[in-house]
Amino acid sequence: MFRFDRVALSNVGAVSQTVLFRKARLGNGPYRKIQIHNMKKKGIIKRIRFHGRGGQGMKTASRIVGTAAFVEGYYAQDFPVYGAERRGAPIMAFTRVSDAPILERGIIVQPDINIIADETLLDDNAANVLQGTGSGTITIVNTHYGSSHVKENYSLNGEVATVDITELVLKIINKPALSSVAAASACKLTGMISKDTLKVAIVKELEYINLKKAVIDKNVEAALICFDNTPDCSNIKIKHPEGYVENKVVSLEYAGPRVGSPSVYTMGNTITKKTGSWRLFKPAIDYDECSRCRACFVHCPHSCIAIDESGYPQIDYENCKGCFTCMDECPKDVISREREVRAW
């Protein structure tokens, strides 16, 4: 069931939606009336950072928010940062929304809104999903656990809320595509974007990536539910450290070739990286029915199936990514799919 943990955000009161109209001039064209919610003063900027794995939709989420902000009449900027471009690799995406021209570019080091779409990234040192969280940051973690569980296990600043958006999208869209719901949460938290605009933005961005109308409609449905259940946090004051942070310029000395050249002397440590944490569904073999044909073993693209002394396939669950090639290839259909929820 979809549930939004409200405990961590209990200090946020209901905010009255003050609606103001502003005329916006777009180039040489005619004036256009646009509606801005909760406009109090100039110089509002919201910095949103999305964390996810390649394929989950965080880039699209950042674009949905960017488009929504643009349609609402704000200045907007969005972009992704990949590193190694492959499915499952940690990625970040960013959106900046402001009522004034945005004089910033690049990675958002201190987010106001920090969306972590994949809870397994919390343990990934390279992904560093909690860096830069300040006392005004709202972090949303996609997990079935409550926010207290996150707070007890990880150190971060600011507010935390948890929401199981994977469950929500599996229920409504039948696919673990998180873009629209992550975007919906972010939009609501900015306090600057309306439901109608969010809908327009979702349709636009999902059409751009050639999704069918039926799928887009389901995305909108899930997103609107998420939007309604996300508390309005526009009242939370951002208390990031002002300007100067102690970080002096250092003088670099010559380090010699063994240190100063881009090479690695330690043994490869890929083997310590357990990719089993990427799974949402787990393959299970019915050994009563298995005929030991080895089709699954041969086809597993990650070499995660071994044959034991009795000739039966054994799945390495520490590394199995849940691609289900084995299930697709099994001629007897003895492999099934089980929903797996992370145990920490």
Add this chain to the structure above:
Amino acid sequence: MVKEMLTGNYAAAWGARLADVDYVPAFPITPQSEIIEVLSKWINGGAMDAIFTNMDSEHSMITAAGTASATGTRVFSATSSQGLLYGFEMLYNIAGWRAPLVMINVSRAVSAPITLEPDHNDILSARDTGIIQIHTETCQEVLDTILMAYRISEDERVLLPVLINMDGFYLSFTREPVLIPDKNEVKGFLPEYAPRHAFFKASEPMAQGVAVLGGSAYSYFKYQLHLASLNAIEVYNEVASEFKGVFGRSYPAIEGFMMEDATYVLIMSNSFTIKGKAALKVFREKGIKVGLLRLRLIRPFPNSELKRLLSKKKAAAIIDQNISPGSGGILFKDVSAALYHETHRPEVLLSFVGGLGGKDISPEEFNYIIDVMKKSVDTGVVPETQILYTENDMRQMNKLLKVAGKTTD
């Protein structure tokens, strides 16, 4: 005219589309592939009337671009870092052929070490090829510059290819609002290419790119190329002025920001300039009179404009997002050479190298730059090239060095 959220790459594709180009030889490379992907989609779907050819490498691609231009077609292409370098000898060739065309370089720091993030060593390596270079700061500017670049390139006083630089990731993959000009307005500003020196016509056969033996002949054509490039300053100014008249957007060869009463000046280029502008606002609030110059036209180098803008300023700091190892920042050399004999040149000229491989230039590094400027003015002692690297950078680096087994602690 329509306003849309576009990435720098998409804006570049729109520039080529509005310029009504005839031929796009292509080869992919991160971070520019999106440009040619979009163009191929448009050409295939009929939205653009052009020919698109997948080449086997950037060397072939640049050759194809130059030779196609020599037949009288309007050509567009795009590349980056390793790709630009792969076709390097052909860059000199197409300029030497006097083949007008526009090519985008999406800047990416050059291997080794391998990275995908931006700096300017790739584009600046081409500064001696004879190709005109313009560097951009925003996605809007990318689109607009393509339109201006064809005018400059095809002008009879110039007839040289143009390389337009846009930062990888910071512009190429970043979406921001871009005004897409109306097709008919563009047609009025940028008419069809009408070549008089190089074209393919059966009744008027000619030989292009002929071999020259003898120093006098070689020198003659090379000097002509140099003179053409110098002409491009005047042509650039004319075209930019006309562009402003038609489209309302202004792009001087050097952009000045808060310069009127400035005593200290930061000199930057490309998308990181926005960080300088943000830092400036903070300094101004503290009462420090800092201004900023953004170098846009790099080749030809706008000497007189630079001299005029820096006249009577106390100090200038050039922040190079590039490095010539063993020497220092590249643009610093162009700036100092321009100012050497100027009576009212700044008394202090400082060189900073930062942002290599896309490393951030933080507010703390800007503070450092201003401190060094002030100290140099007060003491009269001007330090050598400063490389920008912070405690945080070093801390992160030490962690990585340890994991890689390169340090003993």
